[in-house]
Amino acid sequence: MSVHPFNEELATGTLSRERFQFYLVQDARYLVGFGRALAAAAAKAPEVDDVAFLAGAARDAIVIEREMHESYFKWFRLSETDLADIETSPTCVAYSSFLLATAHTGSYGELLAALLPCFWVYQSVGAGILARQSPETDNPYRPWIDTYAGDEFEATVRKGRDALDRAADAAGEATREKMLAAFTRACEYEWMFWDSAYRQEGWPTAAVR
Numbered sequence: 001m002s003v004h005p006f007n008e009e010l011a012t013g014t015l016s017r018e019r020f021q022f023y024l025v026q027d028a029r030y031l032v033g034f035g036r037a038l039a040a041a042a043a044k045a046p047e048v049d050d051v052a053f054l055a056g057a058a059r060d061a062i063v064i065e066r067e068m069h070e071s072y073f074k075w076f077r078l079s080e081t082d083l084a085d086i087e088t089s090p091t092c093v094a095y096s097s098f099l100l101a102t103a104h105t106g107s108y109g110e111l112l113a114a115l116l117p118c119f120w121v122y123q124s125v126g127a128g129i130l131a132r133q134s135p136e137t138d139n140p141y142r143p144w145i146d147t148y149a150g151d152e153f154e155a156t157v158r159k160g161r162d163a164l165d166r167a168a169d170a171a172g173e174a175t176r177e178k179m180l181a182a183f184t185r186a187c188e189y190e191w192m193f194w195d196s197a198y199r200q201e202g203w204p205t206a207a208v209r
């Protein structure tokens with residue numbers, strides 16, 4: 001499969017500031033829903049180790065990622081008012097709503113399957129982009145790349161995959177099918193999230209409001 005231009009340009013450092021900024025603003029919003037869905041998964045987890053793991057990831061999603069985003073907002077000189085004026089994109093609403101709907105109506109396994117691509121896709125994409133960096137390239141997006149390409153994050157992804165495998169082993173055929181569907185859909189949303197940032201997606205209805 002070809003690499004999306006958003007990720008290609010992120011790797012080379014040529015991605016426009018507007019596109020990256022759009023991505024970060026939407027991502028900060030997405031992370032709140034993602035954190036809530038992780039907290040719901042923590043509440044549903046049958047094993048206490050997984051409760052701790054998922055609740056920790058929920059906290060990290062809100063705290064660590066916010067810190068990273070705030071540093072970028074300072075860099076981009078975005079104020080709270082500038083931020084408030086930016087509408088949440090259709091794709092961001094759709095992806096966040098999908099996670100929250102799965103949190104409310106899905107089983108533990110289904111929810112875990114919907115959440116795993118957020119970890120796995122970023123680790124895989126981050127590692128791929130890092131492999132293409134050289135000391136000579138002055139990539140302004142390097143802090144973003146480093147967040148998702150480290151060993152610590154790789155261990156987190158492994159824990160998530162392990163929790164998912166245990167949930168799948170304990171599940172019946174019907175639940176496993178739902179897990180696969182949720183996982184696939186979340187992967188599609190991950191792609192769409194980058195694509196929507198590249199297109200700076202707005203609401204098609206904005207002109208007729």
Ligand SMILES: Cc1ncc(C[n+]2csc(CCO)c2C)c(N)n1
Binds near residue numbers: 061193
């Ligand atoms: C659309 C979107 N999907 C996934 C991530 C990655 N991510 C966000 S929080 C977290 C784990 C920490 O709890 C990870 C891997 C993102 N930033 N934005």
